[in-house]
Amino acid sequence: xxxxxxxxxxxxxxxxxxxxxxxxxxxxxxxxxxxxxxxxxxxxxxxxxxxxxxxxxxxxxxxxxxxxxxxxxxxxxxxxxxxxxxxxxxxxxxxxxxxxxxxxxxxxxxxxxxxxxxxxxxxxxxxxxxxxx
Amino acid sequence: xxxxxxxxxxxxxxxxxxxxxxxxxxxxxxxxxxxxxxxxxxxxxxxxxxxxxxxxxxxxxxxxxxxxxxxxxxxxxxxxxxxxxxxxxxxxxxxxxxxxxxxxxxxxxxxxxxxxxxxxxxxxxxxxxxxxx
Numbered sequence: 596x597x598x599x600x601x602x603x604x605x606x607x608x609x610x611x612x613x614x615x616x617x618x619x620x621x622x623x624x625x626x627x628x629x630x631x632x633x634x635x636x637x638x639x640x641x642x643x644x645x646x647x648x649x650x651x652x653x654x655x656x657x658x659x660x661x662x663x664x665x666x667x668x669x670x671x672x673x674x675x676x677x678x679x680x681x682x683x684x685x686x687x688x689x690x691x692x693x694x695x696x697x698x699x700x701x702x703x704x705x706x707x708x709x710x711x712x713x714x715x716x717x718x719x720x721x722x723x724x725x726x727x728x
Numbered sequence: 729x730x731x732x733x734x735x736x737x738x739x740x741x742x743x744x745x746x747x748x749x750x751x752x753x754x755x756x757x758x759x760x761x762x763x764x765x766x767x768x769x770x771x772x773x774x775x776x777x778x779x780x781x782x783x784x785x786x787x788x789x790x791x792x793x794x795x796x797x798x799x800x801x802x803x804x805x806x807x808x809x810x811x812x813x814x815x816x817x818x819x820x821x822x823x824x825x826x827x828x829x830x831x832x833x834x835x836x837x838x839x840x841x842x843x844x845x846x847x848x849x850x851x852x853x854x855x856x857x858x859x860x861x
Contacts, residue, residue: 599840615748615757622755627746627811639836671832672841674824678760680832691807699804699813703772707732708805 597639601632605676611647612679616690619668619682625690626698628655630679642667644683660722663687687716694718730772734765738809744780745812749823752801752815758823759831761788763812775800777816793855796820820849827851 604612611629618625628646630638634654637645644665648655658664665683672679691698693714700712737745744762751758761779763771767787770778777798781788791797798816805812824831826847833845 597839600836603834603841613746613760615760617757624748624750624757624813627748627760627806670836671844672834672836673760673831674826674828674833675831678831680757693807695807698806698808698811700807701736701805703733703803703805706730708736711804 596632596636600639601635603672603676604632604635606632607677609649611649612677614644614646614679614681616644616665616681616683616685618685618690620684623697624699625665625683625685625696628657635679638667638681639670644681658686661687661689661692663689663721665690689715689721692718694721729765729769733772734768736805736809737765737768739765740810742782744782745810747777747779747812747814749777749798749814749816749818751818751823753817756830757832758798758816758818758829761790768812771800771814772803777814791819794820794822794825796822796854798823822848822854825851827854 606612610631614630615627616625629649631647634645634647644657644667646655664686668682670681688696694716695712695714700710701708702711739745743764747763748760749758762782764780767778767780777790777800779788797819801815803812803814821829827849828845828847833843834841835844
């Protein structure tokens with residue numbers, strides 16, 4: 596463990612930090628997920644984004660089933676130390692488990708959320724095994 | 729309250745949703761903060777970003793002291809319904825309470841966080857009153 600690096604992080608009560616993944620080429624914000632100390636260290640060491648899945652309660656190597664791995668190009672910490680911004684190269688061009696480029700595919704319009712982004716790949720064919728954020 | 733809009737949101741145990749503010753012109757991710765139902769509704773109704781300050785336990789009208797208001801251009805909800813991505817026009821060009829454009833001004837380099845963004849305005853002159861995320 597790199598204690599120098601980790602000591603600046605303000606973990607929440609569950610020992611997690613929010614991590615925003617941004618496409619380093621398009622600037623598109625792809626998703627927001629969570630990391631614990633282990634997943635952050637694994638991300639740094641491997642260069643591939645590894646999150647902590649709160650729903651599954653285990654490490655989540657992004658793209659382990661779909662192949663949509665996120666190659667980390669740089670990482671920044673915010674002023675409060677409780678959010679990471681990760682610039683990634685999104686392999687496959689798909690970050691969302693619905694088969695869309697970004698998880699932020701519902702846009703506020705006339706008082707409700709409208710789907711404004713198309714599915715690039717059918718999730719049924721995208722996963723060898725079930726993967727869900 | 730717009731219940732149709734709010735029912736798609738998955739509030740956390742504290743009744744909050746994460747909100748990422750992205751500069752609609754540069755694509756720069758500026759900050760991540762939190763909203764409760766009231767602050768989200770106020771944001772939508774007013775067109776200016778209103779957050780919930782967890783540290784102060786009250787509504788936080790971004791820029792109320794500094795003048796660095798965020799004019800909302802669009803808003804998107806992620807697949808899980810627990811994170812908002814808000815495209816904003818950042819008045820004053822400064823989102824961070826440290827006087828920097830973005831809160832993500834510390835970049836990982838050689839095993840530690842290095843400050844890679846300059847202060848555009850001294851916080852001492854930026855606030856009429858104390859404002860802190």
